[in-house]
Amino acid sequence: MKLKCAFMHKRIAVAELELDDATGMIQKVNTIYAPEHFPVGVTVKRGVADRAAFNEWWTDRSIPASRSGIREALETLEIANTKMLLVRCYGLSLSDQYWICPEGSDLTWDTINFFYNDFSEDIGDVLFGAAKKTDAFNFSSPDNTSDGNLKKRWKIINGKRYLVKGGSSPFRQQPLNEVIASGIMDRLGIPHIPYQVVWEQGVPYSLCKDFVTEDLDLVPAWRILKTQKKSNHVSVYQHFIDCCRELGIDGAVPFLDRMIVLDYLIANEDRHFNNFGVLREAETLKWIGFAPIYDSGSSLGYDKMPAQIRSGQDITCKPFKKHHEEQLKLVSDFSWIDFERLKDVDSLIEEVLTAEGTEAYMDETRVQAIKESARRRTDHLSRLAKTQMPAQEDSTNDDVQENIAAAYHFAKPDHQ
Ligand SMILES: Nc1ncnc2c1ncn2[C@@H]1O[C@H](COP(=O)(O)OP(=O)(O)OP(=O)(O)O)[C@@H](O)[C@H]1O
Numbered sequence: 001m002k003l004k005c006a007f008m009h010k011r012i013a014v015a016e017l018e019l020d021d022a023t024g025m026i027q028k029v030n031t032i033y034a035p036e037h038f039p040v041g042v043t044v045k046r047g048v049a050d051r052a053a054f055n056e057w058w059t060d061r062s063i064p065a066s067r068s069g070i071r072e073a074l075e076t077l078e079i080a081n082t083k084m085l086l087v088r089c090y091g092l093s094l095s096d097q098y099w100i101c102p103e104g105s106d107l108t109w110d111t112i113n114f115f116y117n118d119f120s121e122d123i124g125d126v127l128f129g130a131a132k133k134t135d136a137f138n139f140s141s142p143d144n145t146s147d148g149n150l151k152k153r154w155k156i157i158n159g160k161r162y163l164v165k166g167g168s169s170p171f172r173q174q175p176l177n178e179v180i181a182s183g184i185m186d187r188l189g190i191p192h193i194p195y196q197v198v199w200e201q202g203v204p205y206s207l208c209k210d211f212v213t214e215d216l217d218l219v220p221a222w223r224i225l226k227t228q229k230k231s232n233h234v235s236v237y238q239h240f241i242d243c244c245r246e247l248g249i250d251g252a253v254p255f256l257d258r259m260i261v262l263d264y265l266i267a268n269e270d271r272h273f274n275n276f277g278v279l280r281e282a283e284t285l286k287w288i289g290f291a292p293i294y295d296s297g298s299s300l301g302y303d304k305m306p307a308q309i310r311s312g313q314d315i316t317c318k319p320f321k322k323h324h325e326e327q328l329k330l331v332s333d334f335s336w337i338d339f340e341r342l343k344d345v346d347s348l349i350e351e352v353l354t355a356e357g358t359e360a361y362m363d364e365t366r367v368q369a370i371k372e373s374a375r376r377r378t379d380h381l382s383r384l385a386k387t388q389m390p391a392q393e394d395s396t397n398d399d400v401q402e403n404i405a406a407a408y409h410f411a412k413p414d415h416q
Pocket residue numbers: 094095146147148149150151152163165193208209210211212218270274275294295297298408
């Protein structure tokens with residue numbers, strides 16, 4: 001069976017679609033009304049949309065198969081796959097303005113968007129382990145379109161939308177790391193999303209406000225990277241800069257300088273291309289600029305033992321180079337860093353990692369190892385800032401393979 005619907009961008013009809021109602025895949029793109037409103041990286045050539053790219057975008061919009069607890073949740077909901085969840089909430093999200101309007105329905109963006117209309121708690125409850133209900137589930141929830149591996153849900157608190165996100169076993173450090181990363185970015189004047197920690201039944205979660213409004217789209221860097229074909233001799237970093245320039249997105253170099261420096265300081269291991277992005281105005285398609293930095297929790301040795309944290313070995317680096325030291329070489333300007341402001345990062349780390357409740361997950365040795373390694377990295381950066389010459393043309397040496405960058409839809413579950 002096919003499901004006919006209009007593909008919508010806020011109030012603008014982009015195209016007529018046919019979806020397979022068993023798999024949720026886009027089977028056909030019929031009449032195209034507004035080719036320029038297709039998602040970034042999905043091209044329309046001579047009136048024909050690139051359906052493979054469109055399906056990749058659509059799949060990326062669903063909860064990844066690697067999300068913690070997703071198999072159990074699908075079983076409870078009696079739904080075959082996460083793409084069908086997407087169809088059940090009309091593809092609506094709290095990070096952009098795309099949705100699908102079934103043929104013959106009188107739905108409008110104004111009455112169903114989640115930015116100012118309420119949404120159901122049902123899907124969030126199930127994703128957080130709730131059992132079957134006696135009455136039917138209400139599938140209208142932005143949780144059906146949330147990305148990432150960690151357990152998460154959207155909540156309306158005092159009329160505002162917040163993302164609640166857990167950490168992984170055994171240390172559950174990611175929510176605490178988000179607060180530390182926010183504190184470091186405060187000190188360095190790097191635009192970022194503030195996070196706080198909330199505790200539920202002895203488990204820490206991070207809480208951050210939706211930074212996208214009803215007028216905006218968050219366009220992940222992964223989409224931007226897809227707008228041009230990369231030549232083999234061009235580095236991933238240079239390719240990304242070129243894509244931004246072609247699209248008319250300003251400020252890539254200073255933004256990346258700041259992100260790379262932060263990620264070095266906190267030894268971030270998961271800054272893939274879906275963990276940063278650019279904001280644009282949905283109706284006019286005007287670029288606003290890089291989104292404030294979010295999702296910095298997979299850092300500070302979050303899954304490592306103290307000895308490993310101390311050694312500083314085996315730290316993964318993304319999105320451009322496999323090693324942080326190599327990635328740092330891409331930074332063209334360090335003059336904005338006020339190292340004086342980083343003097344109390346030790347106490348910031350101590351304060352966050354020893355707050356009430358953390359004793360169930362952290363011990364003194366771990367906290368000390370994290371403090372020490374952060375101090376060492378700051379000292380190294382401060383020396384480098386005095387000696388490193390502005391970046392020369394980048395080569396493909398040590399480049400991250402492109403398929404690793406956003407591949408979690410194919411990844412095995414690694415979070416408990
Ligand atoms: N405050 C926010 N406002 C709007 N959208 C957000 C916000 N925080 C996150 N998002 C969106 O939700 C997605 C998932 O969130 P996040 O990256 O924090 O989760 P994660 O599970 O840590 O991801 P990963 O698998 O990369 O570790 C982000 O990629 C982004 O598109």
